[in-house]
Amino acid sequence: MTTTKSKVVYSPVFTDGAEFRIPTFKLLKQDGKLYKSAKAPDLDKDKALRIYRAMVTTRILDERMLAAQRQGRLSFYMQCTGEEAAVIGSAAALDDGDMIMAQYREQGALAYRGFTIDEFMNQLFGNEMDYGKGRQMPVHYGSKKLNYMTISSPLATQIPQAAGYAYGQKLRGEGLCTVTYFGEGAASEGDFHAALNMAAVHRVPVIFLCRNNGYAISTPAAEQFAADGVAPRAYGYKMDVIRVDGNDILAMYQATQEARKLAVEHNRPVLIEAMSYRLAAHSSSDDPSGYRSKDEEAVWREKDPILRMRLWLESKKWWSEDDEKQLQENMRREVLETMKRAQKRPPPPLESLVSDVYDEVPPALAEQFDKLKAHIRRYPDEYPKSAEHAKGGA
Amino acid sequence: MTKMNMLQAINNALDTAMAENERVLCFGEDVGVFGGVFRATSNLQQKYGKARCFNTPLVEQGIIGFANGLAAQGSVPVAEIQFADYIFPAFDQIVNESAKFRYRSGNLFDVGGLTIRAPYGGGIAGGLYHSQSPEAYFAHTPGLKIVVPRNPHQAKGLLLAAIHDPNPTLFFEPKRLYRASVGEVPDEDYRLPLGEAEVTKEGTDVTILGWGAQMEVIDQAVERAEKDGISCEVIDLRTILPWDVETVANSVFKTGRLVVTHEAPLTGGFAGEIAATIQERCFLYLESPIARVTGMDTPFPLVLEKEHLPNHLKVYEAIRASVEF
Numbered sequence: 001m002t003t004t005k006s007k008v009v010y011s012p013v014f015t016d017g018a019e020f021r022i023p024t025f026k027l028l029k030q031d032g033k034l035y036k037s038a039k040a041p042d043l044d045k046d047k048a049l050r051i052y053r054a055m056v057t058t059r060i061l062d063e064r065m066l067a068a069q070r071q072g073r074l075s076f077y078m079q080c081t082g083e084e085a086a087v088i089g090s091a092a093a094l095d096d097g098d099m100i101m102a103q104y105r106e107q108g109a110l111a112y113r114g115f116t117i118d119e120f121m122n123q124l125f126g127n128e129m130d131y132g133k134g135r136q137m138p139v140h141y142g143s144k145k146l147n148y149m150t151i152s153s154p155l156a157t158q159i160p161q162a163a164g165y166a167y168g169q170k171l172r173g174e175g176l177c178t179v180t181y182f183g184e185g186a187a188s189e190g191d192f193h194a195a196l197n198m199a200a201v202h203r204v205p206v207i208f209l210c211r212n213n214g215y216a217i218s219t220p221a222a223e224q225f226a227a228d229g230v231a232p233r234a235y236g237y238k239m240d241v242i243r244v245d246g247n248d249i250l251a252m253y254q255a256t257q258e259a260r261k262l263a264v265e266h267n268r269p270v271l272i273e274a275m276s277y278r279l280a281a282h283s284s285s286d287d288p289s290g291y292r293s294k295d296e297e298a299v300w301r302e303k304d305p306i307l308r309m310r311l312w313l314e315s316k317k318w319w320s321e322d323d324e325k326q327l328q329e330n331m332r333r334e335v336l337e338t339m340k341r342a343q344k345r346p347p348p349p350l351e352s353l354v355s356d357v358y359d360e361v362p363p364a365l366a367e368q369f370d371k372l373k374a375h376i377r378r379y380p381d382e383y384p385k386s387a388e389h390a391k392g393g394a
Numbered sequence: 395m396t397k398m399n400m401l402q403a404i405n406n407a408l409d410t411a412m413a414e415n416e417r418v419l420c421f422g423e424d425v426g427v428f429g430g431v432f433r434a435t436s437n438l439q440q441k442y443g444k445a446r447c448f449n450t451p452l453v454e455q456g457i458i459g460f461a462n463g464l465a466a467q468g469s470v471p472v473a474e475i476q477f478a479d480y481i482f483p484a485f486d487q488i489v490n491e492s493a494k495f496r497y498r499s500g501n502l503f504d505v506g507g508l509t510i511r512a513p514y515g516g517g518i519a520g521g522l523y524h525s526q527s528p529e530a531y532f533a534h535t536p537g538l539k540i541v542v543p544r545n546p547h548q549a550k551g552l553l554l555a556a557i558h559d560p561n562p563t564l565f566f567e568p569k570r571l572y573r574a575s576v577g578e579v580p581d582e583d584y585r586l587p588l589g590e591a592e593v594t595k596e597g598t599d600v601t602i603l604g605w606g607a608q609m610e611v612i613d614q615a616v617e618r619a620e621k622d623g624i625s626c627e628v629i630d631l632r633t634i635l636p637w638d639v640e641t642v643a644n645s646v647f648k649t650g651r652l653v654v655t656h657e658a659p660l661t662g663g664f665a666g667e668i669a670a671t672i673q674e675r676c677f678l679y680l681e682s683p684i685a686r687v688t689g690m691d692t693p694f695p696l697v698l699e700k701e702h703l704p705n706h707l708k709v710y711e712a713i714r715a716s717v718e719f
Contacts (some may be wrong), residue, residue, distance in 0.1 A: 199451070
């Protein structure tokens with residue numbers, strides 16, 4: 001039995017989906033003024049400033065930490081630069097109890113939820129206060145209390161997990177949803193397609209938020225897919241979809257607010273395609289000059305999402321030159337001071353090498369650990385991070 | 395006590411778990427109203443509703459990704475992969491996600507509630523893709539537990555233990571025994587320990603180790619060997635990961651000889667891991683080389699399945715060779 005109720009034709013008719021061109025939703029122009037027929041969403045001053053501060057925090061954190069990586073203080077870093085509105089505008093439209101399952105470039109959402117600079121730094125330096133116990137590369141943040149799932153490097157694995165997480169939320173009747181972030185490159189992975197189909201079939205309160213930032217490391221979107229972006233795929237799964245100017249904080253906020261209503265109130269999963277640009281390199285290990293032009297980057301630098309929001313805030317008289325100066329100075333100082341503190345904290349204890357593999361350390365692993373400690377005790381100078389911890393035990 | 399075959403025991407375990415905890419969910423391909431292609435989930439949708447027992451689209455990576463998310467959320471998903479041969483699209487979700495969820499988050503998050511059920515093994519004329527035993531691939535992944543039952547009583551007790559265990563667990567079911575293995579099964583909830591092997595028969599001359607459907611093969615081989623006057627000790631490993639080194643080593647200290655048998659191919663099979671560990675532990679006690687009786691290093695065949703499999707005659711020969719070394 002087929003579920004397709006289609007009209008019958010008696011000669012071969014092919015279609016290419018061209019009739020489904022998806023428009024782009026925008027509200028705010030680059031000069032901070034609304035488009036003529038646009039209406040600003042319901043966003044009060046406190047929330048607008050919380051959003052703006054998170055954007056500036058993210059930008060400054062990214063600048064400073066990339067510099068720290070270049071100075072050799074940090075092994076690796078990834079910037080969100082250029083995509084702050086796409087990430088923070090959407091996160092701000094959620095309930096703080098909603099689960100966020102991100103890819104790795106969404107530190108802005110975490111900053112918005114209140115992750116402190118100290119918490120960022122502890123993860124980046126993998127010190128004894130890192131929640132992840134120094135096990136993952138920098139930027140793999142996670143926070144239980146802020147409902148931010150710990151980042152996993154393999155691409156797109158979080159997308160079907162988000163569908164499952166949201167299904168659990170639906171069964172619990174919590175009135176909450178899950179939002180999962182991913183790039184347009186990750187949307188080529190099988191997990192993306194599996195997730196959208198399962199979410200649509202099981203009517204799951206999940207928002208799939210694709211940051212179409214133009215590049216998957218060096219591969220441009222034009223070499224990632226032949227279609228008009230990622231958004232049209234939603235039709236194939238019978239899912240609500242919207243394409244948004246990802247550098248437009250108000251459009252991102254409103255689109256996500258509406259998407260959340262569809263998800264939570266009507267159990268309709270939604271795909272949002274946020275059109276933006278990865279202004280920075282893929283990571284501190286990447287050099288974009290090998291695959292794109294300075295001119296292209298300059299065009300997008302003109303579309304800076306943070307400046308666009310600042311101009312809007314100033315037009316509302318909610319923000320001034322002085323406020324900006326103060327925020328910039330305070331943030332820069334806090335980032336530097338906090339970084340110095342975090343860098344000095346000791347590494348996680350040696351025991352964290354074997355804990356959390358299972359709920360309890362199994363006997364064979366405990367034996368391996370005892371052997372390791374005995375080995376370290378024989379060569380303490382070779383293992384400065386753990387020689388002290390290796391003293392106890394067998 | 396009720397007389398059940400292995401499928402009925404598994405169905406009964408799922409029923410027991412779902413009745414006790416509303417957060418237990420069963421899903422997979424054809425798992426819903428049809429009750430699964432082997433009927434392991436029969437009547438569960440009728441009894442607990444479509445929200446808790448349901449069909450999924452035909453996408454193994456999606457099933458396990460979905461299950462990982464549910465487990466992270468606090469639900470207790472029991473996901474079915476229709477045949478263990480089809481688990482590989484979900485390999486990334488199992489190996490990179492389920493297994494590492496707790497470790498990578500520093501125990502902020504875990505998917506301990508996850509159980510993945512999959513029928514495995516040959517002997518049913520299933521050819522390449524309905525016969526494989528993939529346990530060794532997963533045994534190379536710290537963070538997972540792998541459990542294989544040998545009969546209905548074990549199946550219910552071990553599956554309930556897997557569902558309640560706070561770690562992600564793969565539960566491989568010997569499908570050749572689904573209807574062939576029948577026995578008395580307690581009606582109530584009971585759990586058999588994970589990570590503990592069971593000595594199913596005591597003996598003094600040689601230790602024979604296996605799991606799952608291979609235990610029946612071992613029993614036949616041992617019957618023959620004992621007629622020759624060889625006293626065999628038989629161990630069902632039950633949990634492949636993390637495995638019970640102590641019970642196996644203690645047996646080999648006593649017998650001085652070990653034969654390990656599994657259906658999966660020889661090279662890279664889990665018997666190699668057992669042999670390496672036991673020779674380290676028991677080197678000075680060994681009277682003969684540790685023998686491995688396994689499937690051959692070929693894809694799983696069809697017409698020549700009997701020739702390929704480590705049947706009771708091959709196990710019997712290995713026992714004789716070990717004792718006569």
